[in-house]
Structures are given as structure tokens and as C-alpha cells.
Amino acid sequence: MIRRAQIIKLGRLLDMLYKPSELAEEIGVNVDTIYRSYLPAGAPHTRDKTGAIWIHGPAFKAWMLERNEDGKRVLHPLGEGEAWCVHCNQVVKVMNPRVRHFNGSGELIQGACEKCGRKVNRARKGSK
Numbered sequence: 001m002i003r004r005a006q007i008i009k010l011g012r013l014l015d016m017l018y019k020p021s022e023l024a025e026e027i028g029v030n031v032d033t034i035y036r037s038y039l040p041a042g043a044p045h046t047r048d049k050t051g052a053i054w055i056h057g058p059a060f061k062a063w064m065l066e067r068n069e070d071g072k073r074v075l076h077p078l079g080e081g082e083a084w085c086v087h088c089n090q091v092v093k094v095m096n097p098r099v100r101h102f103n104g105s106g107e108l109i110q111g112a113c114e115k116c117g118r119k120v121n122r123a124r125k126g127s128k
């Protein structure tokens, strides 16, 4: 199943910033998919002074887990304090959540899964 394979590839993303071309290679999609589908659909990213786009691995992964290959939302909206745990394969409550902000592109909530205790990430649009 393609979706499953993609989730496994997403798991390889490191806690670092990727160029769109690097990210495309890591997760096995065409770079055009990132520019034409993911970014317009609201994928978390930042722009540096030169206008270059950078995508944070865990923030992108958290965003992508709620979406299909075209970047369209597939899961029910998560409730406050909830996230998708890739280890438990279900929606779980986030324990000890911490919020990291990204320039103009929302925020990343990081915490621990209530069931397995492993790290979970959730991206969401920042409230302005």
C-alpha cells in the first residue's frame, strides 16, 4: 500500500531543515508535487532572506500524516491536545506538549504519546 510506504519514508526525516528538492528525494515524490500540491495546501515551511524555501522534517511529517499523497486532508481534524502516533497508529493524547513556532507557517507541537510514551509531533496553523 502506497500510503503505508510513504509513512515509513516520512519516518526517515531528521530534525533538520530540508530544501524542497532534498525533501522530495527523501520521501520519494517529484519536487513538483511539493511546489504544486504540498506548499499550496499549507505544508509548514519557512523562507530565508533570499526567498529560498526550507522545510522542517518533523513539522512536515506531522502535517503529512494527516493527509493523502496530494496533500489533501484525510483524517478527521484532531481535537485540542491530540496527535497522530505513528507507533500506535492511532490518535492519542499528547503528554507534556511543547510548542515550536515557525515564521509565518504555523507551529509544531511536540510531546509524548499517552499510550507508548514515544515522541509525537503535530503541525498546526498558528493563531494570529
Ligand SMILES: [Zn+2]
Pocket: 085, 086, 087, 088, 089, 092, 113, 114, 115, 116, 117, 118
Ligand atoms: Zn504511541
